[in-house]
Amino acid sequence: MKNSKMKSEEIARIAGVSRSTVSRVINNYSNVPAETRDKVMKVIRDYNYFPSVSAQVLAGKPVRTLGLFLIEPGNVSSDSLTNMLLVSVIENASELGYYILTNIIRDITNTDTVSSVKEMFIQNRIDGGIFIGAAIREPLIDELTAEGYIVGVFDQRQLEYSQPNRIVANFNNDSGMKQSLAYLTGLGHTRIGVINGDMKRLSGQTKYEGFQKAMRMCNLDINPDWVLPGDFHERGGYVAMNTLLNKTSDLPTAIIAANDSVAFGAIRAIKEHGMNVPEDMSIIGFDDHLLSEKYHPALTTIRIDFNEMLRKLTTDVIVKIEKGTTDVIEITIECSLIVRDSCRRI
Amino acid sequence: MKNSKMKSEEIARIAGVSRSTVSRVINNYSNVPAETRDKVMKVIRDYNYFPSVSAQVLAGKPVRTLGLFLIEPGNVSSDSLTNMLLVSVIENASELGYYILTNIIRDITNTDTVSSVKEMFIQNRIDGGIFIGAAIREPLIDELTAEGYIVGVFDQRQLEYSQPNRIVANFNNDSGMKQSLAYLTGLGHTRIGVINGDMKRLSGQTKYEGFQKAMRMCNLDINPDWVLPGDFHERGGYVAMNTLLNKTSDLPTAIIAANDSVAFGAIRAIKEHGMNVPEDMSIIGFDDHLLSEKYHPALTTIRIDFNEMLRKLTTDVIVKIEKGTTDVIEITIECSLIVRDSCRRI
DNA sequence: CTGAAAGCGCTTACAG
DNA sequence: CTGAAAGCGCTTACAG
Numbered sequence: 097m098k099n100s101k102m103k104s105e106e107i108a109r110i111a112g113v114s115r116s117t118v119s120r121v122i123n124n125y126s127n128v129p130a131e132t133r134d135k136v137m138k139v140i141r142d143y144n145y146f147p148s149v150s151a152q153v154l155a156g157k158p159v160r161t162l163g164l165f166l167i168e169p170g171n172v173s174s175d176s177l178t179n180m181l182l183v184s185v186i187e188n189a190s191e192l193g194y195y196i197l198t199n200i201i202r203d204i205t206n207t208d209t210v211s212s213v214k215e216m217f218i219q220n221r222i223d224g225g226i227f228i229g230a231a232i233r234e235p236l237i238d239e240l241t242a243e244g245y246i247v248g249v250f251d252q253r254q255l256e257y258s259q260p261n262r263i264v265a266n267f268n269n270d271s272g273m274k275q276s277l278a279y280l281t282g283l284g285h286t287r288i289g290v291i292n293g294d295m296k297r298l299s300g301q302t303k304y305e306g307f308q309k310a311m312r313m314c315n316l317d318i319n320p321d322w323v324l325p326g327d328f329h330e331r332g333g334y335v336a337m338n339t340l341l342n343k344t345s346d347l348p349t350a351i352i353a354a355n356d357s358v359a360f361g362a363i364r365a366i367k368e369h370g371m372n373v374p375e376d377m378s379i380i381g382f383d384d385h386l387l388s389e390k391y392h393p394a395l396t397t398i399r400i401d402f403n404e405m406l407r408k409l410t411t412d413v414i415v416k417i418e419k420g421t422t423d424v425i426e427i428t429i430e431c432s433l434i435v436r437d438s439c440r441r442i
Numbered sequence: 443m444k445n446s447k448m449k450s451e452e453i454a455r456i457a458g459v460s461r462s463t464v465s466r467v468i469n470n471y472s473n474v475p476a477e478t479r480d481k482v483m484k485v486i487r488d489y490n491y492f493p494s495v496s497a498q499v500l501a502g503k504p505v506r507t508l509g510l511f512l513i514e515p516g517n518v519s520s521d522s523l524t525n526m527l528l529v530s531v532i533e534n535a536s537e538l539g540y541y542i543l544t545n546i547i548r549d550i551t552n553t554d555t556v557s558s559v560k561e562m563f564i565q566n567r568i569d570g571g572i573f574i575g576a577a578i579r580e581p582l583i584d585e586l587t588a589e590g591y592i593v594g595v596f597d598q599r600q601l602e603y604s605q606p607n608r609i610v611a612n613f614n615n616d617s618g619m620k621q622s623l624a625y626l627t628g629l630g631h632t633r634i635g636v637i638n639g640d641m642k643r644l645s646g647q648t649k650y651e652g653f654q655k656a657m658r659m660c661n662l663d664i665n666p667d668w669v670l671p672g673d674f675h676e677r678g679g680y681v682a683m684n685t686l687l688n689k690t691s692d693l694p695t696a697i698i699a700a701n702d703s704v705a706f707g708a709i710r711a712i713k714e715h716g717m718n719v720p721e722d723m724s725i726i727g728f729d730d731h732l733l734s735e736k737y738h739p740a741l742t743t744i745r746i747d748f749n750e751m752l753r754k755l756t757t758d759v760i761v762k763i764e765k766g767t768t769d770v771i772e773i774t775i776e777c778s779l780i781v782r783d784s785c786r787r788i
Numbered sequence: 789c790t791g792a793a794a795g796c797g798c799t800t801a802c803a804g
Numbered sequence: 805c806t807g808a809a810a811g812c813g814c815t816t817a818c819a820g
Contacts, residue, residue: 103812103813103814104813104814104815105813105814113790113791114790114791114792115791115792115813115814115815116790116791116792116815116816117789117790117791118814119814119815119816120789120790120815120816122814122815123815123816127789127790128789128790129789132789132790144557144560144564146560146561146564146565147565147813147814148500148565148566148812148813148814149496149565149566149567149814150495150496150497150499150500150505150566150812150813150814151496151500151796151812151813151814151815152813152814152815153496153796153814154494154496154497154500154795154796154797154798154812154813154814154815155795155796155813155814155815155816156795156796156814156815156816157814157815159496161543161567178525179524179525182528182544183546186544186545186546187546190545195543195545195562195567196543196544197507197541197542197543198528198532198542198543198544199532199536199541200529200532200533211490214490214492215492216541218490218492219492219493219494219495220494220495220496221495221507221541449796449797449798450797450798450799451797451798459806459807460806460807460808461797461798461799461807461808462799462800462806462807462808463805463806463807464798465798465799465800466799466800466805466806468798468799469799469800473805473806474805474806475805478805478806493797493798494796494797494798495798496796496797496798497796497797497798497799497812498797498798498799499798499812500796500797500798500799500811500812500813500814501797501798501799501800501811501812502798502799502800502811502812503798503799
């Protein structure tokens with residue numbers, strides 16, 4: 097049961113073959129007769145031998161490790177999303193035999209941070225990286241892809257010139273917004289407003305663009321007073337709704353929030369103003385947050401499958417690392433309306 | 443700004459020295475004159491050179507990576523603790539120049555899992571590991587320490603024979619329990635019960651032992667009907683309290699819960715029985731969970747500093763890796779009562 | 789089908 | 805103070 101000092105040479109000696117053959121067995125070369133393979137495998141198992149990664153990597157094999165970079169300025173997202181996201185990436189990677197080196201990036205503009213991220217790639221600690229929380233354009237990511245490193249990014253699109261080594265993943269926010277508006281219109285709403293997300297993020301932009309398009313399709317006018325800035329956080333939704341309620345009595349009958357946290361904030365503000373949801377205002381969210389179902393009122397929202405998105409992104413990054421194909425990959429995940437109690441018929 | 447194909451040999455050539463000297467500069471050897479050092483450093487910076495870890499490790503240096511093993515059977519703890527914990531470990535390690543390879547262990551008895559964890563150590567992917575969620579005795583951890591690997595474990599104590607390469611960290615649960623009981627006694631309670639945590643975990647045991655000791659010190663008798671089994675989860679607290687309330691009308695006036703989640707569950711059950719906290723029963727928790735302050739009633743509890751514990755544990759593991767000292771380390775973190783609204787004077 | 793040998797990019801006694 | 809050389813544990817053309 098010893099193993100620590102086991103090396104391929106020892107295995108070779110015991111099995112009565114050369115190191116070359118041991119290596120061939122480990123790397124599943126086809127030109128090894130079953131008999132030899134079995135003999136070697138037995139010794140490997142008997143001695144609980146695992147090859148040293150460093151030696152393998154130095155000899156040109158992948159490290160089988162991915163860097164997961166969570167860009168979270170300051171406030172450690174205390175909600176369960178980060179958790180879920182991490183677990184999802186780890187487990188998908190693990191199924192493909194890959195490990196995850198996790199990094200929290202508080203400030204992506206900080207020189208030390210930037211250089212330490214690049215260091216991981218250059219030192220060959222990781223075969224590729226996955227970025228969550230990136231802005232539409234991140235110089236760091238651009239540099240990395242320009243150098244040829246393989247990177248998967250949630251919430252970005254391909255550059256003007258598509259890069260096979262930059263894999264992007266998004267939800268179909270356009271479709272989500274259209275569903276929200278279709279539903280509200282069906283309920284008879286025509287006075288509809290929106291609380292936006294962070295417009296530095298692609299999803300912030302595409303959601304708003306989706307809103308505009310959908311309003312046009314429904315033949316509704318956008319009232320600029322009802323287009324409120326936000327940031328994807330509860331606090332932002334609260335502030336936005338407060339501003340609206342304090343400014344005017346000419347209110348929309350329904351508000352589409354950039355995500356569920358924003359919706360929670362908006363509802364809190366509405367309640368504090370002595371009004372009710374959906375009686376006085378209908379609210380529709382985006383994400384289908386864990387809490388949304390349990391919230392009061394239970395939140396009508398657009399469900400996205402974060403887990404599926406990460407599974408695809410992780411898998412595609414790994415396949416790209418191993419096969420090195422030159423196809424350009426853009427993952428888009430559909431989303432769908434979940435009707436609950438936060439919208440009423442007009 | 444190129445770097446990918448940079449190797450120490452290139453740096454040496456450009457700086458006009460040998461690879462040996464470049465290596466000495468990188469590893470901060472003292473016998474390099476400032477002038478030479480500066481010359482070499484300049485080239486290193488100019489070319490954005492980072493040595494290959496694989497080569498360094500193969501030559502005997504540490505990988506500067508720690509494995510973080512989260513033992514979480516099935517239910518991905520959706521509360522924010524895992525999150526906080528991860529971030530805490532990552533940031534502390536990062537300050538010391540170490541990376542974190544995260545692993546979720548769903549079933550620590552599973553052979554494949556066990557062997558993949560050992561593989562990480564044997565392959566030399568990590569210099570050491572940190573385990574969270576371990577039972578009092580874990581064969582896997584015992585094997586690892588027996589092999590000489592450096593491991594930090596939360597919620598375990600040293601074995602009969604102390605191991606310098608097993609660093610254990612705990613909260614002073616004894617002190618916490620004593621504070622809880624002192625407070626309740628001060629309020630005039632004598633009829634005091636307890637909902638236990640998971641007794642397979644050391645903290646489950648030490649908390650209950652602390653309770654017993656403290657009761658003795660306060661000259662109070664333990665009513666076996668008021669000692670309820672639990673599991674550190676909300677659900678467990680709920681079930682325990684329901685059982686108690688349904689079984690008898692001879693109720694305690696106060697309950698100490700193994701942690702705040704358990705307390706939340708217990709309070710939920712009490713409310714469902716049409717009773718109130720603290721009017722009909724006082725409840726005291728343990729942890730000072732993020733929600734405890736905001737809960738209704740705000741929960742009186744014992745605050746523990748998870749972040750401090752992990753900071754010490756991570757630091758000690760890294761120091762042990764680098765210095766290889768033979769001292770036996772047992773970290774104990776103090777805890778303290780936070781009085782809020784869930785207990786009343788009798 | 790299989791072994792001997794070169795090579796991966798570092799570090800570190802050793803010798804000077 | 806510094807260079808030449810051996811060694812770390814693998815993989816993979818190359819030759820047979």
